[in-house]
Amino acid sequence: MTYIITDPCIGTCDTACVEVCPVDCIHGPDDPEGSGEEAKAADFDATSKQLFINPEECIDCGACEPECPVDAIYDEDETPEEYEPSIAHNYKFFGQDPPS
Ligand code: SF4
Ligand code: SF4
Known part of the structure; x- marks a missing residue:
């Protein structure tokens, strides 16, 4: 998850x-493999x-969700239908296969 x-x-x-994020698993377009420093x-x-x-690195702790000023972060299973394409985008950004 x-x-x-x-x-x-x-x-x-x-x-x-x-x-x-305690595990530095949030990354920007310039550095998908890095520590997140590029975004800072x-x-x-x-x-x-x-x-x-x-x-693959997210530990599902939920710490990021309340920090987002525009409510962009969701538990995968609770992603609103209108944003479901974003699920695949997150997986594909890291070269991973999205869930079917
Ligand atoms: S839920 Fe958010 S803060 Fe927690 S590990 Fe995943 S991305 Fe990082
Ligand atoms: S808008 Fe939300 S998801 Fe985007 S960087 Fe800020 S806190 Fe993270």
Whole structure:
């Protein structure tokens, strides 16, 4: 199980979730394998990007969910229907097969 970042992150992407994740499994488009530091960098263009959660590394702790100012983060099983495509986006960003 994992948490998922959905469309509302796009254009906000303030990295608040990165700051609280205990396993550094939230990454930006510049560094899918890194520690999340790229999203904390001063030159990170937060307005035109979104972050993703690595499903294989997320420990399902839920710490990120209340930190998001735009309610973009959901438990995978509770992702609203309108954001279901985001589930596959999170998996594919890390080269993983989304659940069928
Ligand atoms: S649920 Fe916990 S481990 Fe998973 S992305 Fe959020 S803060 Fe990180
Ligand atoms: S806290 Fe929400 S808006 Fe900010 S980067 Fe994380 S998912 Fe995106």
